[in-house]
Amino acid sequence: MAYCAPMPSHHPLPFDPIDRAAQLWQDRIGPAATMAAVTNIMRVQQILQSSVDAALRPHGLTFARYEALVLLVFSRQGSLPMNVMGQRLQLHPTSVTNIVDRLQADHLVERNGHPTDRRTTVVTITEAGRQRQKIATGALTDIDFGLVGLDDAQIAQLTALLTEVRRAAGDFS
Amino acid sequence: MAYCAPMPSHHPLPFDPIDRAAQLWQDRIGPAATMAAVTNIMRVQQILQSSVDAALRPHGLTFARYEALVLLVFSRQGSLPMNVMGQRLQLHPTSVTNIVDRLQADHLVERNGHPTDRRTTVVTITEAGRQRQKIATGALTDIDFGLVGLDDAQIAQLTALLTEVRRAAGDFS
């Protein structure tokens, strides 16, 4: 299926607003390279989030919920404790609660008690959840996850740079 | 001032969860490079947002509001119509309304009517707004905008890659 890139709803500017801001920053404040990189990450994330969510909306999912489904599909039993989900997805416990609430309301996952630790809640994906994940994965691969304009080598380069940032930030060890 | 990297509140994993997911994806679904890159962008954006917002919180700002202040400081008259702010910051009109509401509540900006077009609202930064922006800029440069682990060349490389994505997505022309 041909993928129509997510043109911004409001007419694009004839210049790069981030680059423009970086030039002004350089003139008035100082070195702008870091600021420009951070702003770029913020903006690209927003673009990707928008593209991905648009592709998932017809299937009643968001990227956050989709990630949770994938995590469960990849787990051995199709089930994980909520705190483990939070660690893997790098989410605050309240975000996990929020996401699981909505997945459960759509009957894509179930909540069950942990057999030995009564504090823990175990989330299990349902058959409907597995099917929904499969369909959503197709929708996302069709649009290349919204990531356009880079070849394979550049994508690998991007991943390497960002992984280094996460490592330096203590995301994992 | 020494900057303490934003260690995740929940103990870091001994492995990279994104890389782990990418391996499983490769085994079960197919090529995982794009998925890994997109997930990396999402996660790094989240880390940066957290670091930046933490640095700005003592000054009563968020990154979104800070960006709006910078945009106004860089403008000739210290004032811009709301729709122009939306174009430059790549924000939905409702987001601009939200941000300007809060900046105005803090007396950092003012709303005024446009002299000739009675539909448009012109936002003007106040003297307090200019001072606040200066202080906040110091707080952000102190922590390098939360971007850690890359040297100057890598930062430039990252910016180039992300700019290409934005160009391909039609963010500007």
Place this chain on the structure above:
DNA sequence: GACAAGTGGTTGGACGTCCTACTATTGGGA
């Protein structure tokens, strides 16, 4: 065994983003 500290999860509130829908104003064309 009892108590203190730590862990797992939820609730309520704040924030930023987007969408849909709406009002007010402008400007172009019949």
Place this chain on the structure above:
DNA sequence: TCCCAATAGTAGGACGTCCAACCACTTGTC
């Protein structure tokens, strides 16, 4: 001139994220 499409901004709602606070349960220590 008048109508209608386009534009500027706002209101209300949904979603995801975080924080602070809280309760239930577990674990370690005395």
